Amino acid sequence: DTAVSQTPKYLVTQMGNDKSIKCEQNLGHDTMYWYKQDSKKFLKIMFSYNNKELIINETVPNRFSPKSPDKAHLNLHINSLELGDSAVYFCAVTGTGTYNEQFFGPGTRLTVL
Amino acid sequence: DAKTTQPTSMDCAEGRAANLPCNHSTISGNEYVYWYRQIHSQGPQYIIHGLKNNETNEMASLIITEDRKSSTLILPHATLRDTAVYYCIVRVAYNQGGKLIFGQGTELSVKP
Numbered sequence: 001d002t003a004v005s006q007t008p009k010y011l012v013t014q015m016g017n018d019k020s021i022k023c024e025q026n027l028g029h030d031t032m033y034w035y036k037q038d039s040k041k042f043l044k045i046m047f048s049y050n051n052k053e054l055i056i057n058e059t060v061p062n063r064f065s066p067k068s069p070d071k072a073h074l075n076l077h078i079n080s081l082e083l084g085d086s087a088v089y090f091c092a093v094t095g096t097g098t099y100n101e102q103f104f105g106p107g108t109r110l111t112v113l
Numbered sequence: 114d115a116k117t118t119q120p121t122s123m124d125c126a127e128g129r130a131a132n133l134p135c136n137h138s139t140i141s142g143n144e145y146v147y148w149y150r151q152i153h154s155q156g157p158q159y160i161i162h163g164l165k166n167n168e169t170n171e172m173a174s175l176i177i178t179e180d181r182k183s184s185t186l187i188l189p190h191a192t193l194r195d196t197a198v199y200y201c202i203v204r205v206a207y208n209q210g211g212k213l214i215f216g217q218g219t220e221l222s223v224k225p
Contacts, residue, residue: 042217043151043200056212101159101162
């Protein structure tokens with residue numbers, strides 16, 4: 001079983017649309033993250049959730065809204081998509097009581113046309 | 114901003130040791146050195162971490178200088194599958210939130 005999974009793997013959409021990316025983990029860990037990797041390959045933290053509570057929001061536009069329905073899921077909803085939102089989005093998971101090793105999902109490549 | 118500096122790219126011959134340096138001159142006493150790598154089109158993968166002692170696991174070895182201002186990741190027998198971008202990150206362990214701040218990393222090309 002995949003520890004951290006994301007759906008969809010690829011997402012192509014038009015500017016102005018609203019879309020969601022889903023993340024699921026089966027590790028039973030407490031903290032989940034969203035990272036964005038832009039066209040220049042820089043990886044940057046967007047959000048962090050711990051036990052369904054938002055603990056990091058790295059000045060991401062409020063068009064991005066993470067939602068954690070339960071500890072195993074962290075979804076990313078994006079409103080009014082813009083060209084600059086095109087990127088690869090990675091979900092990651094880490095647990096307390098460890099050295100915060102993070103397990104990353106396979107990524108979702110979002111292309112906004 | 115990332116607190117580490119790494120060479121942009123390196124080459125290594127298959128079967129030889131790959132030694133990837135990292136400078137972290139402003140590291141704090143409670144910060145660990147972590148290494149991750151990202152193989153093309155995949156999510157980053159944890160490799161190893163250390164505080165001040167040298168560490169070894171099934172993937173690599175980590176050598177940290179005595180003053181902790183720099184470190185070297187060693188892949189003892191590089192294979193073509195080790196071609197990836199390698200990221201050196203310093204951060205506090207057991208840190209709630211625990212975000213990783215990625216720099217540009219080192220693009221390692223293992224050549225036959």
